Amino acid sequence: MAIFLQLLFTGIGIGAVYSLVALGFVLIYRATNVVNFAQGEFAMLGAYLMVVTTADLGLPYWAAIPISLAGMGLIGALFNLGVYYPLRHRSFLPVVISTIGASILLQNSVLVGYGPAPESLAGMFDFPGFQIGEVFLDSQYLLIIGVTILLVAFQYFFFEHTILGKKMQATSQDKEMASLLGIPVARMIMLTFVYSAILGGLAGILVAPILFVSVGLGSQVALKAFAASIIGGFGDVTGAIVGGLSLGIIETFGAAYISVPYKDAFAFLVLFGFLLIRPQGIFGEKVAQKA
């Protein structure tokens, strides 16, 4: 039982990271109908910005985090201008390929700067965590879970209770109608990219002390997050969170009870299963094509 609870705790912690990246996917998808294959690189860049600010510049954590997040916002804006905006009137395939190109570009640019050896980032707290009975609650995992809960609450408040949130929702539902009402559509899309990049960056910052900071961090997390959003139901915010948590838990238990080397394969096997049996995911994007 103790082992079960311990694994559950770890699974939820990892799953929360997947959820954050998946949320970024979903927000961009809803605003632009584009699947951003570079979403994981936002997490990777966030982690590296922390390395730059804490290790290279020697800033304390409380200063490094806001600076890194601001940097992520800037990266999101540039990403929109360079990768999405010039292609916004084109079909699905060119945009997807363009985001894949961006993913390669970002990964390898960092590789040139920092090399393949992973950097390590200290946890945010000095104390390791709490021991409750036979279950050990690691402080970094607690932080991840806490921040995710806060963010989900914030996002709920933002989209459900602010006019700006409503305008962003309107933009993702019908761009032409939104612009007829005077909602600045281009600015709403820009905001979406900025926010998604910050979300992704935050996921990277949170997970960095657990996973090591490497160039591959992004693709590792992004693929799981993408799988999570399909499992949850593509385009659905709740689905992204539930999908991310489920994947984290499945993966942790799979590694513990089935096989460690194939830990990363479980996510994809679950994904294949869903694609075959229930492609619209738990919360169901409509996959049926319209004539």
Add this chain to the structure above:
Amino acid sequence: MTTRSIKAIPPVAPLLVIAALASIVLPLVHPMNGYMLNLFMQAATYAMAVLGLTVVLGYAGQISIAQAGFFGLGAYGVAIGTTMLHLPFVLALLLGVAVAGLLGAVLGASTLKLGGHYLAMVTISFQQILTLVLTNWIGLTHGPDGIRNIPRPSLFDVSLQDSDRYLALCLIVLYGVGIFVWWLKGTKLGLGMQAVRDNELAAEVVGVDTYRVKVTAFCLSAVLGGLGGGLFAGGFGYISPDQFSFNESVVFLTMVLLGGADAALGSAVGTALLILLPEWLRFLRGAYLAVYGLAVILIMVFMPTGLWGVLSRFAGPPRRVDHGVPDALTLGDPDARDGGVLLEIKGLAKHFGGLKALDGVDISVERGKVHALIGPNGSGKTTMLNVLSGIYRPTRGEVLVDGVKVSGLAPHALAAAGVGRTFQNIRLFHSLTVFENVVIGAQRPFNRAAETPAQVRRRALAALDFVGMADRAEVKVASLPYGHQRLVEIARALAGNPTLLLLDEPAAGLNLTEKQELVGLLKRLAGHGLTLFLIDHDMNLVEQMADRITVLNFGKRIAEGAPAEVLRHPDVIAAYLGEVPDDAAA
């Protein structure tokens, strides 16, 4: 399957043949250093895999980010087959290719019913799982250490141990693959793929089984990837999992995009360029993948058709192809009975959630007659046409053509049953020529008027001639004016020799002269005894054309009869012009 290609031999072919022969012979008589040989070997084997992407991405428009995975399957097939199972090289190669093809088919079959981002995701996942398996199934693959000492084959008692000879083999296979991929583009299958890429719905409606075509393209691409990988393993004698990673898949993708995804030669050029480029850009060594990534974005933004597309823009106007003298177009089945009901719609209903777009409609269309369906906006006309052509499944009721129940069939099956259609917002295969568009129409399954490839071409030409577009056969449809595009769409439907032709607002967007020409064309069709079922808003046209009119309003039939009486029917006038509300006027 029709095995003839409509591709004509290009005028530069002799030059290409000479260059190809020279590239095979030169290394044999004039030895190169080992490094250059390796580079060429890599380019030749990579190019095969890239040609696979030409098929799946370029022709069929389906994304695959797992080509390195299939390449790896071929390579491991050869490696494991020769070193562990001690199979002859060729048998091991076949094993690798078969495994790649099989997995490609399974992957394609399980996801190609879904949209594009699912496919992208699934191919990436497959790529990742494969890398995990190659790294961790140590008993079979030797894990990260890879497999060494992979032998090269002897063919017909000629040992290919020497690199220059082995390169010659690779080049011969590559040229074979290149010619196959080029040839494929003009075959029934290849045209079907391009039809799917350009307009999937239209492809279905002219009789292309789009799902099968997509899965075939995916499988073919995997086979070519496996072939390249197998030869790669023999060429280098050593393979390891990192050679077949996600990053390599992206390299393959860049190569095909840079060259121009839908041209075989373009893909080869893209491959050669990107293999040689890092040699020239040695100073970038560490950053070359970053440059790749940037190149992908820039190609997408500035050069969506690739190098080949840019080059062919300078190639001048299309060559005139002499198709000979067009035949007269035959229409309808000579054995068919005269008269009687051809299309019978019984109690047809189509509901979208709570909206009853069609609510129990009965219509009988007599053979050889022109039947028009009219009604105000939103009355259910287009829904009716979409049900009749199989795009929607009816909620209730049934549709019989020639006494055979066809409701519930897929659009391509309906096309095969002889139901042709055009679309209000013209749906042509926009990157193909007029002739290719109509050939795809003539290739509909069970088209008795065009059973052999030669008949298909003659049929297409006859259909074009019938609508007066035979002299524009080699023009790309995208460059035609709107009115001509409509004629091409009608010709595409006629080429399939339908027993029933559904016309969805054929006059929409036409000017007055074009409308008159259209009426003339439709009258000639009716004169040939073709049964027409059309919807249109132009009452002058409907009145001139129709033998019988059915009027819909709110998904229900409100009137039916001869044009003169129907158009004077009070309910019809009320439906169109509206009734005076009792107390709305201020």
Add this chain to the structure above:
Amino acid sequence: MPLLELVELSAAYGAVEALKTLSLHVGEGEIVALLGSNGAGKSTTLRTISGLMKPKAGRVLFDGKDIAGLHPETVVRLGVAHVPEGRRVFPGLTVRENIMLGASNRSGLARRQLDAEVEEMFDLFPDIRRFSGALGWTLSGGQQQMVAVARGLMSKPRLLLLDEPSLGLAPLIVQQVFRIIVRIRERGTTVLLVEQNARTALSVADRGYVLETGRLVVEGKPDALWNNEEVRAAYLGGRVVESA
């Protein structure tokens, strides 16, 4: 000076010409109906005025100022609200939120003021008040139409462009919608109305224009138009003789 004046306006969808040198004007306080069959260019006219389409040639004068080719977000700020065909109610937002977003063109609006104006709309459209918390997609066609019009009015327009408000609505609901159009004019908003339903449109309009394949065929007072053979021909074909 008319509030809106179109001067030789031409527009096209790619190769398809949709409007050919169309000129018309709408005076302050008028209800003007734009009639014609499907594909005549009525919706295109509205789309070109509101900036969804860029004209190929010609001018769109609003209050004397040329607004042709301006972005829709700018046009609505100048006081032109466009309620497009098919209502286009945001399906995932509630009725109240939909209406609230109608004021997006007016910056610096206090939340309290906004809430008060939404209440005003519910006074004007009492039928939709009880659905204020329901999501847009759950409403019927007529209710959606009222939400769409209310949302358009929230921008405090001087000119309201209404595209096919009767489309797909049962006759009784059509009457309700048109009563509201009359009320809107009484509140001081000018209305340019596109309709297929000629009879209903002419029953509330001060003047009307009839389009056929992108050209102006005839214009005039409702009575004159109603009895004009050209108008009937535009809808029902040339040889249909007067009946009913």
